[in-house]
Amino acid sequence: MSEKEDSDRExxxxxxxxxxxxxTQLREVENISKQKWTRGSxxxxxxxxxxxxxxxxxxxxxxxxxxxxxxxxxxSETRVGSKGYTDTFLTYRCxxxxxxxxxxxxxxxxxxxxxxxxIFKFGEYPTFGPRIPxxxxxxxxxxxxxxxxxxxxxxxxxxxxxxxxxxxxxxNQKNRIIREIIRVADRIGADDQMIENLKEAEKETQFSxxxxxxxxxxxxxxxxxxHHNPLTLLHSALSEGLxxxxxxxxxxxxxxxxxxxxxLAEKLSQALKDNQKxxxxxxxxxxxxxxxx
Numbered sequence: 001m002s003e004k005e006d007s008d009r010e011x012x013x014x015x016x017x018x019x020x021x022x023x024t025q026l027r028e029v030e031n032i033s034k035q036k037w038t039r040g041s042x043x044x045x046x047x048x049x050x051x052x053x054x055x056x057x058x059x060x061x062x063x064x065x066x067x068x069x070x071x072x073x074x075x076s077e078t079r080v081g082s083k084g085y086t087d088t089f090l091t092y093r094c095x096x097x098x099x100x101x102x103x104x105x106x107x108x109x110x111x112x113x114x115x116x117x118x119i120f121k122f123g124e125y126p127t128f129g130p131r132i133p134x135x136x137x138x139x140x141x142x143x144x145x146x147x148x149x150x151x152x153x154x155x156x157x158x159x160x161x162x163x164x165x166x167x168x169x170x171x172n173q174k175n176r177i178i179r180e181i182i183r184v185a186d187r188i189g190a191d192d193q194m195i196e197n198l199k200e201a202e203k204e205t206q207f208s209x210x211x212x213x214x215x216x217x218x219x220x221x222x223x224x225x226x227h228h229n230p231l232t233l234l235h236s237a238l239s240e241g242l243x244x245x246x247x248x249x250x251x252x253x254x255x256x257x258x259x260x261x262x263x264l265a266e267k268l269s270q271a272l273k274d275n276q277k278x279x280x281x282x283x284x285x286x287x288x289x290x291x292x293x
Contacts, residue, residue: 010028013029014031014119015056017029018090025120031116048079056069059097060131063097070102089104089105135266136262139176150169177231178210183272185219200213216229
């Protein structure tokens, strides 16, 4: 970890670093500290104190369930300088519900004579990255831990590791995913041929052959952007990732797999929910008509 010349610096804000930069990364950050003065019986001396910014983070509590302001309420070390790196923990609390916390482990070194400098992020808890919707966890079922390992690898920029975990999840849970698609098809009254093809795809052991059987036949409400079959997209990402030349390529395919799985899980849940609401509305109207008759 070394300082750079002013002309080479690409400074980011302190809040951007904490909110958006994954662990094990070093960045040059502006306005890290503020000069303060000691108080006491002797002459005052100047020192640089960390100025933790307010953050906007997702709060998981039932009172919030969305983005809220978090404010730092504890630092294990407050003083920083330019002679060496200072390690510290920053603990944040949701300013709305007061129940959710976020802790960062970082190391700071200021540029000589400045309030900006370098920060290295060792880690954070809860872990870095967008929250994983519960519907995704429900969809992949028994492979929850594999998926979470893939997410951690993705957060750390480990493309090959993330891709390998996600690939295992998709291939292991192929039948579970197709069964959920069959549930939607049954609920919406899809034609018999679509349901038969889906059941045949569930029996097929090879993921590629399963996709071939249903590439043109899943409920329209599950299509991504209105016309892309999510299983075809997953198969494409798995196939390309197997032959990827670089870790960066694998990371890109891994992210694509996660995003498609997440979207599919949301669409499956929404389709079942919408159908249930429709059935309840129809039942309510029928009962009203019968009572009036």
